[in-house]
Amino acid sequence: MNLILLQPDDFRDEGLVVLSDDRARHIRKVLKAEPGKVLRIGVLNGSLGKGTVLAVDQQTVCLQCVLEERAPPKPKIDLLLAMPRPKVLKRLWAQLAALGVGRIVLLNADKVEKFYFDTHVLEPDFYTARLIEGLQQARCTHLPEVLVRKRFKPFVEDELNTLFPESIKLVADPAGEKRVADVDFKAKRVVLAIGPEGGWTPYELEMLQAHGFELFGVGKRILRTDTACIALLATLTEYLNHPLR
């Protein structure tokens, strides 16, 4: 935990925060914080700041918090991900939040097994805790929005363009000729589509292309879903933030 992430309703008057949950235990046991120690804090979907420890006892930790004026920039990438195996997604949540994603759409596809959707890993309480863990690791505050869509066609036809009206749309494909360096990153946002382990079907790829997605390649290596998500998010983020000079 490189950041103590606070919810707006953790705050009492004038920046006073009293914690008595896992965060209090972490501050006491791991950070071994005593009165006077200054901790990095952040407000969910808000600013970063500093919290001075006022008091620590067996149950609670009191912090006096001061926030920076500006919130950190929002992630510019959204992810359209064919629903992976639950055990893979379980490990991915924190990593996606740490890398920075605005919105995560978990989508059905022909090569997604139906039972993948019957998992506690898709319950909001479960994934929110994992996403927050990732934010606290990476010192970020922007909680990704999560959407689960069990029908590919209606989502692509009816919802996609409304959700991502101005984004560059990219679908990773080993056959893609376009490289990341060829993308015009002046657009405000990017939505990145990553297929299932067996790949999109030709029909799905055509549908995505008909709705504005361009194939792009990142080499001939076939990566596992979790490796591909991290590799492509990181690469795109770096190009978006530091385009060709």
Added chain:
Amino acid sequence: MNLILLQPDDFRDEGLVVLSDDRARHIRKVLKAEPGKVLRIGVLNGSLGKGTVLAVDQQTVCLQCVLEERAPPKPKIDLLLAMPRPKVLKRLWAQLAALGVGRIVLLNADKVEKFYFDTHVLEPDFYTARLIEGLQQARCTHLPEVLVRKRFKPFVEDELNTLFPESIKLVADPAGEKRVADVDFKAKRVVLAIGPEGGWTPYELEMLQAHGFELFGVGKRILRTDTACIALLATLTEYLNHPLR
């Protein structure tokens, strides 16, 4: 398994290969291959090719193999990694091989716990199997070379420049001003240093800088070791293979 990886001594005369291990079971049970089916094959540290199934029975699979003339290009990146927790490294092996790394040096550092080195995860039989799994996933043939170095100072002072004589040397650091886009990728190779969870000490960073490493930044996010390895390897690989146009 997107590729059946063969060892040079799997070959009999004239491209004939007879398998009776896990690979035979995979070809039989997962690929459900029958005589006449053509499979993607590769030779460890060698070429890719195709193997036509000649015969399948309960124990063995016979393949008639034809190799391409040229081997795939060798990975251009080497990794100098502060020894991570064994359970993290266990998951990383296959991913590193899939992303493509020439040489992996697992190095001690002040914030590495001593017991991290007492693990079966560092036994060659264990990691070679994981690395091959990653190569078979990604359809690559180049097996990373693995070195384990339990003393930081002698390694950096005496061995580093011999192992990486002509490489650009980069150490990831949140304070790094230089970005990937600023690196002059005309050099033949890059060696990437990634610190322990708690970071390099100032002494270690100075030592690395005194031996040619430049700090480079990839944003303020603090990533877990495994996420950082995948994110940085993928980003550097893309810039190396597709530099600014």
